Amino acid sequence: MNIAHLVSARRNPKGWHWTDIAAYAYLLLGVVLMFGPVLWLVLSSFKTQASLLEFPPSLLPLSQKEVVVTGYPQPLPLFTVTMEDGTKRELAQVRRIGIQAQMIDPANPSQQFRVPIDKRTPVRQFSLATENYSEPLQRFAFPRFLANSVFVTVVATLITLLINSMAAYALSIYEFKGKNAAMLMVIGTLMIPITIILVPVYLVVTKLGLVNSLWAVILPGAATPTGVFLLRQYMLTLPRDLIEAARMDKASEWQIYWRIVMPLTLPALAVLTIFSIMWRWNEFLWPLAVLTKTESYTLQIGLNAFQGELQTQWQYLLAMTVMTLTPVALVFVFLQRFITTGIANTGMK
Amino acid sequence: MTLTSKTSPATSPAPAASLAPSGGTNPVLKLVTRVLDWPMAGLQRLIGERRMPYVFLLPNLVFFGLFVFVPIAINFVYSVTGGPALFPSERPYVGAGQYSYLFDCGSYVDPNTCREDHFWRGVYNTLFFSFFQVVAMVGLSLLTAVVLNMKIRGRGFFRAVYFFPVLLSPVVVALIWKWILQRDGLLNAAIMGLGGDRTLFLAEPGWAMFWVIFVSVWAHMGFYTLILLAGLQAIPTDIYEAAEMDATPRWRVFWRLTLPLLWPNLIVVIVLSLIRAVQTFDEVFVLTGGGPGTSTLMVVQYIYETAFSNQVQNFGLAAAASVVLGIVLFALTLAQLAFTQRKSS
Numbered sequence: 146m147n148i149a150h151l152v153s154a155r156r157n158p159k160g161w162h163w164t165d166i167a168a169y170a171y172l173l174l175g176v177v178l179m180f181g182p183v184l185w186l187v188l189s190s191f192k193t194q195a196s197l198l199e200f201p202p203s204l205l206p207l208s209q210k211e212v213v214v215t216g217y218p219q220p221l222p223l224f225t226v227t228m229e230d231g232t233k234r235e236l237a238q239v240r241r242i243g244i245q246a247q248m249i250d251p252a253n254p255s256q257q258f259r260v261p262i263d264k265r266t267p268v269r270q271f272s273l274a275t276e277n278y279s280e281p282l283q284r285f286a287f288p289r290f291l292a293n294s295v296f297v298t299v300v301a302t303l304i305t306l307l308i309n310s311m312a313a314y315a316l317s318i319y320e321f322k323g324k325n326a327a328m329l330m331v332i333g334t335l336m337i338p339i340t341i342i343l344v345p346v347y348l349v350v351t352k353l354g355l356v357n358s359l360w361a362v363i364l365p366g367a368a369t370p371t372g373v374f375l376l377r378q379y380m381l382t383l384p385r386d387l388i389e390a391a392r393m394d395k396a397s398e399w400q401i402y403w404r405i406v407m408p409l410t411l412p413a414l415a416v417l418t419i420f421s422i423m424w425r426w427n428e429f430l431w432p433l434a435v436l437t438k439t440e441s442y443t444l445q446i447g448l449n450a451f452q453g454e455l456q457t458q459w460q461y462l463l464a465m466t467v468m469t470l471t472p473v474a475l476v477f478v479f480l481q482r483f484i485t486t487g488i489a490n491t492g493m494k
Numbered sequence: 495m496t497l498t499s500k501t502s503p504a505t506s507p508a509p510a511a512s513l514a515p516s517g518g519t520n521p522v523l524k525l526v527t528r529v530l531d532w533p534m535a536g537l538q539r540l541i542g543e544r545r546m547p548y549v550f551l552l553p554n555l556v557f558f559g560l561f562v563f564v565p566i567a568i569n570f571v572y573s574v575t576g577g578p579a580l581f582p583s584e585r586p587y588v589g590a591g592q593y594s595y596l597f598d599c600g601s602y603v604d605p606n607t608c609r610e611d612h613f614w615r616g617v618y619n620t621l622f623f624s625f626f627q628v629v630a631m632v633g634l635s636l637l638t639a640v641v642l643n644m645k646i647r648g649r650g651f652f653r654a655v656y657f658f659p660v661l662l663s664p665v666v667v668a669l670i671w672k673w674i675l676q677r678d679g680l681l682n683a684a685i686m687g688l689g690g691d692r693t694l695f696l697a698e699p700g701w702a703m704f705w706v707i708f709v710s711v712w713a714h715m716g717f718y719t720l721i722l723l724a725g726l727q728a729i730p731t732d733i734y735e736a737a738e739m740d741a742t743p744r745w746r747v748f749w750r751l752t753l754p755l756l757w758p759n760l761i762v763v764i765v766l767s768l769i770r771a772v773q774t775f776d777e778v779f780v781l782t783g784g785g786p787g788t789s790t791l792m793v794v795q796y797i798y799e800t801a802f803s804n805q806v807q808n809f810g811l812a813a814a815a816s817v818v819l820g821i822v823l824f825a826l827t828l829a830q831l832a833f834t835q836r837k838s839s
Contacts, residue, residue: 164644164744165644168641168644168646169646171637171638171641172641172642172646172652172655175638175652175655175656176652176655178712179655179656179658179659179712179716180655180658182670182671182674182712183658183659183662183670185670185673185674185680186669186670186673189673198678200678200683201683201686201687202678202679202680202683307553308553308554308557309554311550311551311553311554312550312551312553312554312555314550315547315548315550315551316551318547319546319547321544321547321548323548324547327551327555330555330558330563331554331558334558334562335827337562337566337820338773338823340773340775340794340797340816340819341569341797341816341817341819341820341823342562342565342566342569342816343797343798343801343802343812343816344568344569344572344801344809344812344813344816345564345565345566345567345568345569345572345813346561346565347801347802348565348568348580348581348582349560349561349564349565349568351580364557364560364561365557365561366561367557368553368554368557368558368561368562373554397531397534397535397538398534398538398543398546398550399530399531399534399535399537399538399546400531400534400535402550403527403530403531404527423661426663427661427662427663427664427665429663429664429665429775429776430775430776430794430798433798434798434801434802445663445664445665448665448666448669449665449780452669452672452780459673462669463669463673466665466666466669466670469663469665469666470662470663470666473661473662473663474658474661476661477654477658477661481654481657482650484657484661485653485654485657485720
């Protein structure tokens, strides 16, 4: 039960209150504003270079229809022509001379027409310029960036899960000297974003000899205070008897952690996994600072570098952007409910 | 900001007696389990059960130490030393020199009178950006959360719609909007279709700042909406039922009941979005590069460029600026902790 229902139920048991209509209107506007731009990007990424330059832009990826006519080696562009007598015909253009176009009927190539260019409009058809996608994969370092991003995301997430769950286990199951100090250290780091310690982290990474290595991206963010917190809060709810029983069975502390606590913590681990994947896949500032060689770029850095170079080649840039957002979009489609409840419950990002 | 676990983790308790390797039949996990069990058991025999928590804590603390605590210490060293050297031992001590250089202004209201005018432009831009971004963010996410909390068909879908952009990377977000806002972009086509004039949205200072704020709200709104929605759903319904019995007008119910009860969540949203706004870099950097001119240059971009991309890399100055930024963020975080403490007590 909520306010809307209560109020509308009182005033008008079956009909619609104006606020309901306003709410739906707002939500529909929201759909257009939130999904629209992404959809527009995806549609645009399938347009040919020529149709990307069109203004005003067409909604769907359209391209001019071409026909193969016997006697002509190249396919010829097809136009709808308004003839002198007012009839309309579909003609193929052979060449254009000034304001006149030399055209032929594809069905009857021997007959030629001279048509003023303002009397013809291109015949357009729906077509997907998939070369926008295949060409960057062949010509640019895009696959390299993709591989780097995948490596960083997977390895960093595994390390994060392991070391954060170990710390969370120690902080939730045991009482030991220095526990409070350790907790305080973890809390302390919550409020320190990489942005304000950019330079010294860079120094540490340099000292470790990791500049331009993907490990320089993976390691600094591996221990996340949010991760430790999330897992610790979850582990605190596990029944102690289980751990005591395992100890009686002479299980080592590691076995208790790895074989009993970890499997039971799976729901929290799953949430942290999703977050870690999101963080790592989207990370920008730190990789930008520490990766300077093109072959070590991650997708985000590569994409940013491309947008400087490829201003005039939007067709590649758009396609690469779509490829970059696809994995998160897929994660979202499959795990949407999980992600949203995870965030609502933890308030973290 | 803690996980209030709704699902009981003990629904499928593993029998403690049978220590089956986790991962079930997965051979890799089985192998990892076997390989790790033996040395860790040996270690426990060596140092004793009571010292095992330190073993579990160690890797995490090494990472924290190496990449957070040591850097914080070095950052202070940087900020009081000068010169181009990267290693602190090779840098001459300059005392508060970097700070006084940073704060050397004829008048603090006018960045033109400052030696480090870009820093001050960054400060003012960040303040302007943060204020309007937070106002818009809180207002819109509150409105959206209230609407999503109504009895709406397809609520899950709409919730997902607003949340989706949160997942996109800042680079992708910036490129989407750059594509729409460009000279021959969708927005200009729409405006000209309606009889308006073409506007170079990202080349005019006022418009660039507007769009930077807009895009930032667009990208992160769903996150705060979700926090507020969780808060709204936690409000007990009998309060509303009582209000209904008294025939309280709806706006008054919202003003007198919903808003006060939602206040703790609103505080979280305000402070979190403020902390994030002060740190803004990614989207703005890709969308406008801080331009046109310096009209959308943020403090973090100033730090990044001073340290990494200028001709002369000035680590000392960048570190001093980041200490200043750190103090601001620290104050904001303390404020949030104070508010959330009050909430929980």
